[in-house]
Amino acid sequence: MTADIVLRGGKVLTVDEDFTVTTALAITGDRITAVGEEATALIGPDTQVIDLDGRAVLPGINDAHLHLAMFGQSRRNADLTTVDAVPALHAVLRKQSPRGGWLVGEGWREVNIPDLDPHRTVIDPVTGDVPTVLHHASRHSILVNTAALRRAGIDRHTANPVGGIIVRDEDGEPTGMLLESAGELVTRHIPALSTEERLDAIVDGMRVLNTLGVTSVTDPIVWPELLRDYTLLHQQGRATVRVNALLHWDWPSPSTSVERLTTMLGQTGVATGLGDNRLRIGGVKLFADGVPSHGTAWLHDPYPDGTSGHLVTPGADDDARYSHLLDLIEVVHRHRLQAQIHVTGDRAADAAADGIIRAQAKDPWPQARHALIHGTLLAPETIRRLGEHRIGVVTSSLMRTYSGATISAAVGVERWNDAFPAAALLAAGAPVADSSDAPVCFPDWRVGLATFVGAGPHPLAEVPPSLRLTREQAIRLWTSNPAYFEHAEEHKGSLVPGQLADLVVVDQDPLAVPEKELASLKPQLTVLGGKAVYSTTDM
Template identity: 30%
Template sequence: MKADLIVRDGVVFTGTDDPKPGGVAVRNGRIVGVGDVKGFDSPRTETIDADGGLITPGFIDAHVHPLSGGLKLAHCSLYDATTAQEALELVGAYAKARQGAEWIWGGGWSMEWFPRGTPSAEALDQVTGDRPALLYNKDGHGAWVNTAALRRAHISATTGDPNDGRIERLDDGRPQGTLHEGAMDLVSELLPKFTRTDWEAALLAGQKYLFSCGITGWQDADVQPAQEEAYIALAGRGELKASVVGALWWERDQALEQIDALLGRRARFAPGYRPTSVKLMLDGIVENYTAALLEPYRDYEGNETENTGIDFIDGTLLKEIVRILDRLGFQCHFHTLGSRAVRHALDALDALPAPRRRSHHLAHLQVVDRADVHRFAEVGAIANCQALWACREPQMTDLTLPFLGPTSADNQYPFAGLARAGATLAMGSDWPVSTANVYEQIDVAVTRTHREYRERPPLDLVQSLTLTQALNGFTNGSAQVNRVEHEVGRIKVGMEADLAIADRNPFVGGSIADTKITHTIIGGTVVFSTS
């Protein structure tokens, strides 16, 4: 048998600690040879020289937002800024270049740039003038707005906080200019609606970027109806090259009456796109006190408060939601950042009949109570890890650790503990919240430090993963999340030829984060190449 494509002279990762020198042969989109592939060559065979680099299965991002990421790349992007002043300069340049735009919209600022993590409308007014501005922070859980936006949304000292969010306020009660969680909707609902063309362009931009990271498939963690139209349109034109599972957004202000609409949307699948998951947002984030914890937060002076965060969905109602979604064949994709949110999700899964527990997954897992670590394996829940966050970078040291109680602070991102307890680990970037660069994420998973802050001590080094564990999380583990583990996620004969080729072999030393992708292959077709 002759191959259509041969990747030669690399090091093949097949899921163990001992990757083997050799290559991969591909015919009709599937792997037909692994290791010694010389006999598969023919004059018509396309060849790629891996030049000693690591050949892995194509990475699968189990929690990502490619449309919002692609959209933000095309608008006021602050992702290249490193300080508040740089962000303001970028906003000012954007506003000047788009004098005719009704709104100044974008995102990418970091909380650690501002006192207490909350920027002011007054600072933004200096560079935006009288046009309304809405700029999301990197994690998407907060927004920076100017006075014009507050005025247009009629947000004042007398405006109450929504049940699932908070308006940051000055001492006299007036809005400061930062909106947390559900409070963002007070302004965002006023934005001009993006067109189908906008969303299609955003998806193409997001797909292109993810391909450059070696990512060949993903689970979109928040698919709204307009975004779904983009997936279906691109799939219909053959422009969606990746394999995607869509997590349909569960509206927190509705209850079970939305089930019929979800069933209708699930029926609208397309080649490469399956909307079979439902995103259940159970809490927020630690930095704005909305992550649901079992232990109270501390205040700015380090004193214990009565605040334990917000349950976006009541625990009793959640059990009923999960029971119905599971019975209807939906997968549950939980946002569970705090320990109480994790417990509520596990309790809901524990209430399901044992034979039905499969591939539901809990994302983020910043704070997990030790009593709940072993429960993941018991209830069949996959741990969906965002590894890049498990380190002492400025947001962690300045805006997280000071406000967590000692028990919460000592139980952050327990990836190794979950693995030791038998849980399946998957990996997701949450891009554009943080980079989708897989090897940068894996570097943190292994070292528990960030490449830019190596001088800082690791964050609980006992929770570090091996390189093999982290690679398996981004391949076979995430394939299990998308229920495609029998097709992709391993390099073995018969599997689909989704591959990522790196420029070096990180198993032999050096910084894992310095590893770069040279080729991304889907079904035997090269979709990204640096050459």
């Protein structure tokens, strides 16, 4: 037998159990068939031989929490990520052409725009009668203009929806800031994209990911229409990224009731693992709380204004919302679906852990691999419990750079210093994978890698020495560990014979370059299932 492709003459980081580094790798069909000297022995007359010339090969990058469709669609809207002043915001909005009669922007952060008072009157002068929606970078709020409020019928008499807040001024009038589920009151009026527009946006997002070496993602909010879109792309052979889907029926509202969830799971009849290695059902996404920057993360110790946030589950008070969250987790568990639960506050994390532990005690399912998403602020005792019960955490290292200013302002620098404690979780025995949460952050795993080893690109991204990872640990968080969360570690995440031939070639060895250069590694070849989906001219 000869191989279809052999890569040789570089560093092949297999990310196997021993983190073996070898010099060659062979691919036959969509699988890896050999590594090391055994790989070069498979070179035949028809084998494509790729000389690495000292480059390094890693397993294809797996982003464990990336909103793929949202990322693709966000690239079509006004880019507000670099806006640093109100005049600059006005300039971007003036240049943006409305689509379907609406103007939509993405990625603004209040700390980046010091002169911004988030109020509809700030954007009214440049948007006029065109309804306008500006998504906050966190994706947990929107700023809209007066025309959008009018189109949605929101005024001083409109009640807050479950799990959401209509921010009002001292006279009770809506300011244009809509938090959490309140945003849906406006966004549901934006004309829907056509099927082809949606599919093209997803494909565009996949192509960007391929240039970064990404071959797999977990999309954590997949509603029925989006699942159908992913299925169509799979059928058409257009998907160049593997998708692990977490179902959620109520987005853009984070709130879900036990009654609705029970009904939807009963009608769909799905369970974790349905699908194939290109598209599969991973589980269900639940929301426990909001985000610290908006004061909606549920904390044990209050914010500077004396509030503590709250759960976004239905209920009249904290006890009722807590009980509802535990019941939601139990419903997901009972239907044999993995539960991944958004938690950013330490009190929310404790509540979610309580729910997972209770569900497992009542109905043991060792293969569940339930997990917390983000785990932004975790108490030492919580970390110990997560390790004891093997409850995973999908961290968000890139937020240390992109969200550090907003979150540290909300909870204090001392609490922020210990945010996303991947090293402490691993030491406690909890499974950990890392992620970008794109489009909240640009999906650059290299920045995440650099951040967790102590070379973050921003002062607020600096990880305390006691919480830094080794390079091997950090690489696992973007390769083999996400595969574990997907129940797919036998098929991907490592470069060993029998696994899917998903890989990325980078220009330098990530184990050898200076830490500050990790964020500058250059992906030069991305292979998915034995076929190149991205290549630079020098490959």
